[in-house]
Structures are given as C-alpha cells and as structure tokens.
Amino acid sequence: MGIGYVSCMLRSASMAAVLLFANASAPAAQLAAQPWPASSQCEACVALQYGRLHMRLPLSSVGRIYMSGGEDGALHLLPASDRPQQGVVFLAVDSADYLQKYRSAGLLSDADGGSMIRFLDALGVSRSNDEAHAKLREAEGVSAARHYSRFSKDTVSVFWIGPDSTSVQWQRAFFVVEGENAFYTLSGNITPELMAQILSNLSVAPQP
Amino acid sequence: MAVLGTDADQLRQYIESFYAFAHVPLTWKLHPNEAVADVFGTMLNEAARCSRAIGWVPPPPGGRATISWIVMKLGNGMFNHYKSQTSLSCARAVIAKWGTQLRLASMGVACQEARAWA
Numbered sequence: 001m002g003i004g005y006v007s008c009m010l011r012s013a014s015m016a017a018v019l020l021f022a023n024a025s026a027p028a029a030q031l032a033a034q035p036w037p038a039s040s041q042c043e044a045c046v047a048l049q050y051g052r053l054h055m056r057l058p059l060s061s062v063g064r065i066y067m068s069g070g071e072d073g074a075l076h077l078l079p080a081s082d083r084p085q086q087g088v089v090f091l092a093v094d095s096a097d098y099l100q101k102y103r104s105a106g107l108l109s110d111a112d113g114g115s116m117i118r119f120l121d122a123l124g125v126s127r128s129n130d131e132a133h134a135k136l137r138e139a140e141g142v143s144a145a146r147h148y149s150r151f152s153k154d155t156v157s158v159f160w161i162g163p164d165s166t167s168v169q170w171q172r173a174f175f176v177v178e179g180e181n182a183f184y185t186l187s188g189n190i191t192p193e194l195m196a197q198i199l200s201n202l203s204v205a206p207q208p
Numbered sequence: 209m210a211v212l213g214t215d216a217d218q219l220r221q222y223i224e225s226f227y228a229f230a231h232v233p234l235t236w237k238l239h240p241n242e243a244v245a246d247v248f249g250t251m252l253n254e255a256a257r258c259s260r261a262i263g264w265v266p267p268p269p270g271g272r273a274t275i276s277w278i279v280m281k282l283g284n285g286m287f288n289h290y291k292s293q294t295s296l297s298c299a300r301a302v303i304a305k306w307g308t309q310l311r312l313a314s315m316g317v318a319c320q321e322a323r324a325w326a
Contacts, residue, residue, distance in 0.1 A: 068295065074305075084297050089301050104319055105318060170235075187304035188300065
C-alpha cells in the first residue's frame with residue numbers, strides 16, 4: 001500500500017464525516033462547497049485519461065478498467081474485487097443536449113440554463129413556489145440526496161449528488177471543465193474514499 | 209400521468225428487473241406510461257448494441273417503443289433471454305445515461321430527444 005493511498009484514506013475519512021453527518025438531518029440537500037483534497041504522491045498508481053480528465057488512481061483500489069460501447073463509450077472502474085456491480089462508470093455528455101432536454105420540457109429558465117455550472121449551481125438551492133425547479137431537483141435526485149457537494153479547482157468543478165436515504169449503491173457526480181462543450185458524469189458506488197482518490201490527482205490534459 | 213392496467217404493470221416489472229440486473233437500486237416511484245416505455249425501449253436497444261447481444265428485435269414501428277410493443281417483445285421468456293446476453297456493465301452505463309430521462313418520463317414530463325434505434 002503506497003503512501004499516497006494511506007493519505008487518501010485519511011483525508012477521505014474526514015470528508016466522509018463531513019458529508020454524512022453535517023447534512024444528515026437536512027430535509028433537502030443544499031449545495032455545499034467542500035475543500036478540494038490535497039494532491040499527493042502516488043507511486044503505485046495507474047494513470048488514466050477519459051476525455052480531458054486525467055487521473056492517477058491507486059492500483060490497490062482499481063481491479064480493472066473497462067471501456068464499454070465502442071469509441072465514444074463509457075469508462076468503467078471496477079474495484080479490486082472485480083465485481084462490476086460495485087464499480088463506477090464515467091460518461092461524456094454534450095452540455096447543450098443535456099440542458100435542451102430540460103428546456104424542451106419547460107423546466108429550465110434561461111438564467112439557470114446558461115451553462116452547466118449555472119445549472120448545477122441552481123440545483124443546489126430549493127425555491128418555494130417554483131414547481132419547475134422542484135421537478136428539476138427531483139429528476140436529478142438532489143431533493144432526496146443526503147448531500148450535494150461542490151469541489152472546485154482551477155478550471156474544474158465537480159458536483160456530487162450524494163446517496164438518498166435508502167441506498168448508497170448508486171450516486172452521481174458531474175465533472176465540468178470550463179470552456180468545454182461536454183461534461184462528464186460519474187455514476188455508481190461513489191465512496192468518499194474513491195472520490196478523494198479521483199480528485200486528489202485530477203487534472204485537465206489535452207487528448208493524446 | 210400513470211397508465212393503469214396489466215401491460216403497464218408488466219412494463220414496471222421489466223424496468224425493475226433491468227435495474228436489479230444492473231444492481232442499481234430503483235429508489236424513486238416509477239409510474240409507467242407511454243413516455244416511460246419509449247425511453248426504456250431506447251435503453252434496451254442501447255444495452256443490447258453495447259453488449260453485441262444477438263437476436264434482439266428490430267426497431268419498433270415509428271422508431272418509438274410503446275407499452276404494448278415492449279410487453280409483446282419481452283414476453284414468453286424473451287426478457288430473461290435478453291438479460292442473459294446483456295453485459296452488466298452495459299446495463300449500468302445505459303442507466304447512467306438514460307436514468308434521469310426515464311425518471312422525467314415517469315414524472316409525466318415530456319422531453320424531445322432523438323431516439324437511438326438507427
């Protein structure tokens with residue numbers, strides 16, 4: 001086990017405490033800024049890039065990296081146990097298409113739909129007497145989430161919709177890079193440890 | 209608006225089974241309707257193409273799946289056959305891609321989006 005991995009575990013333990021207990025009694029998740037995990041040395045790591053997201057993940061936590069669906073497919077990170085049902089999956093999504101889905105349904109105002117960042121920020125605030133906005137929050141799973149957290153560093157913002165009260169097995173996070181037409185989603189069993197590992201050595205790189 | 213009846217109940221069971229197959233908890237209330245069938249049909253098709261599953265059915269008439277079409281195509285054990293040829297990872301990726309759309313449809317919110325049957 002590398003030093004970087006131990007460091008990730010310690011950081012993520014405190015992150016977990018913040019995320020799981022600070023909002024445990026909140027009736028509806030509100031967006032909360034969280035500190036970006038400090039970068040760490042990670043020698044026993046594998047470097048991988050999905051789109052422009054460049055990561056270094058501990059070999060001890062990634063059993064297999066699998067690409068499904070062809071050239072524009074999804075990137076699966078399977079745990080060391082190699083149980084795909086415990087893994088997470090990255091997808092690249094066109095921002096304009098994603099927002100248009102809500103615009104066409106009459107749920108998204110121009111102000112909230114100006115960019116993915118504005119959309120995701122808007123999801124983090126509950127508004128009384130705004131039925132359309134409430135449906136947005138419901139559809140994205142924010143209204144039932146235990147936490148909704150934002151991490152920002154340089155040109156990258158990550159919005160993590162935490163688990164609801166019934167299960168931690170399926171959560172989602174949005175990775176948004178300023179100036180990009182697409183964003184990335186991460187879905188699956190996102191543990192605080194995994195999120196810390198991803199963020200602590202995340203950078204934006206040109207496609208090789 | 210939810211559709212009542214045996215076919216709608218059958219659609220609900222197929223969706224619940226698909227999510228269970230993918231080990232994704234369906235934590236929200238599912239209201240089956242024609243829009244839900246449309247989105248779920250796209251999910252079935254994309255998961256089959258991703259898995260290179262053999263023997264999946266041709267596109268539905270008009271390119272949009274309906275409740276009756278799904279019930280007809282997945283009945284008589286065909287859904288179990290479909291799942292046996294479908295990759296769990298592909299199913300999870302499809303849920304990651306279309307899950308929000310399915311939920312919107314279940315909420316009775318209509319969205320315009322191109323189907324992926326081509």
